[in-house]
Amino acid sequence: MRTSPKSGRNLSRFRDQFLESPDPVNPMPTQQTNRLISRRNFNTAIATSAILKSGTCSAQDQIESKTNWIDAHAHVWHPDTERYPISRNYKIEDMQPKSFTEKELISHCKPAGVNRIVLIQMSFYEYDHRYMEEVMRANPNRFSGVSLIDWNQRRLQAEVKKHRRAGMRGFRMHSRGDAGRWPSDANVRKLWSLAADYDLAICPLINPEDLEHIESLCKQFPKTKVVIDHFARIGVGGQIDEDRIQLLCRLANHPQTHVKTSAFYALGKGKPPYLDLLPMIQRIVNAYGAERLMWASDCPYQVQAPHTYQDSLDLINKHANFLSTDDKTAILSSTAEKIFF
Numbered sequence: 223m224r225t226s227p228k229s230g231r232n233l234s235r236f237r238d239q240f241l242e243s244p245d246p247v248n249p250m251p252t253q254q255t256n257r258l259i260s261r262r263n264f265n266t267a268i269a270t271s272a273i274l275k276s277g278t279c280s281a282q283d284q285i286e287s288k289t290n291w292i293d294a295h296a297h298v299w300h301p302d303t304e305r306y307p308i309s310r311n312y313k314i315e316d317m318q319p320k321s322f323t324e325k326e327l328i329s330h331c332k333p334a335g336v337n338r339i340v341l342i343q344m345s346f347y348e349y350d351h352r353y354m355e356e357v358m359r360a361n362p363n364r365f366s367g368v369s370l371i372d373w374n375q376r377r378l379q380a381e382v383k384k385h386r387r388a389g390m391r392g393f394r395m396h397s398r399g400d401a402g403r404w405p406s407d408a409n410v411r412k413l414w415s416l417a418a419d420y421d422l423a424i425c426p427l428i429n430p431e432d433l434e435h436i437e438s439l440c441k442q443f444p445k446t447k448v449v450i451d452h453f454a455r456i457g458v459g460g461q462i463d464e465d466r467i468q469l470l471c472r473l474a475n476h477p478q479t480h481v482k483t484s485a486f487y488a489l490g491k492g493k494p495p496y497l498d499l500l501p502m503i504q505r506i507v508n509a510y511g512a513e514r515l516m517w518a519s520d521c522p523y524q525v526q527a528p529h530t531y532q533d534s535l536d537l538i539n540k541h542a543n544f545l546s547t548d549d550k551t552a553i554l555s556s557t558a559e560k561i562f563f
């Protein structure tokens with residue numbers, strides 16, 4: 223079935239997609255350090271090769287070589303559903319576009335100077351991480367991962383360890399109207415406690431009304447890192463409410479919390495260059511500080527016409543004049559590096 227991305231029906235489909243969700247191994251300090259070192263060397267190598275390729279070393283080249291950005295939230299999936307089956311709770315038609323492999327993703331990221339990406343397990347694969355893990359194994363320096371975990375299972379700690387060993391650095395928590403029960407749910411509390419033990423972030427995909435429940439969990443588990451997806455979806459209906467911004471800003475009182483400044487295609491007017499989102503971004507920067515914010519595209523949804531990858535990056539890098547160069551570096555790379563790499 224072919225749909226035009228410009229039709230209202232299809233736009234609302236993309237917004238629906240946007241509403242989708244999704245053992246610390248013994249912390250292994252040596253391995254972890256080696257991983258960090260190898261990634262840093264990789265980045266230096268990229269910067270150096272960019273300069274060498276140009277043949278000169280002008281100031282502009284040096285600036286470009288520093289565009290070593292990180293996209294903190296993107297999805298990949300494979301059109302071969304026999305090899306990588308989707309959950310029976312989803313339909314093949316839910317895969318829109320039909321294919322968005324890591325090669326397709328990189329084709330958007332690379333020209334924009336984005337060298338590293340945090341892959342977020344796609345909801346229609348549910349707990350089957352085969353494809354994402356394969357991609358991560360094949361490109362260990364480029365990708366990190368955030369997975370889906372069933373927190374109601376009996377052997378939760380062993381499962382958490384398994385995800386950590388596979389390279390995952392966080393867990394998605396997608397509220398389907400159940401977030402109000404999370405703060406008192408023994409299994410959710412166990413997950414938050416294990417996440418802190420194994421240095422994994424909790425990444426809630428929630429609505430602004432759910433922020434109070436996250437706040438309650440933050441009070442119970444102050445060591446658990448939290449990364450809120452897509453501004454807690456403020457602006458999804460087109461309306462950016464002051465009350466909701468205040469709720470998100472209030473969560474900043476918990477130093478463990480971070481926010482993804484992302485999914486611009488789906489928020490506010492939903493039209494590039496997304497300038498209507500700047501006042502909200504400025505408020506969030508004032509509350510959290512840039513060092514607790516991270517930019518993300520939410521690909522492939524950000525690259526469906528009329529939206530482009532560069533449009534998303536430009537909102538932070540070109541249009542957010544209230545950000546200093548250091549702020550931009552934090553939002554476009556160092557915050558995500560700290561949490562996910």
Ligand SMILES: [Zn+2]
Pocket residue numbers: 240295297342520
């Ligand atoms: Zn997403």
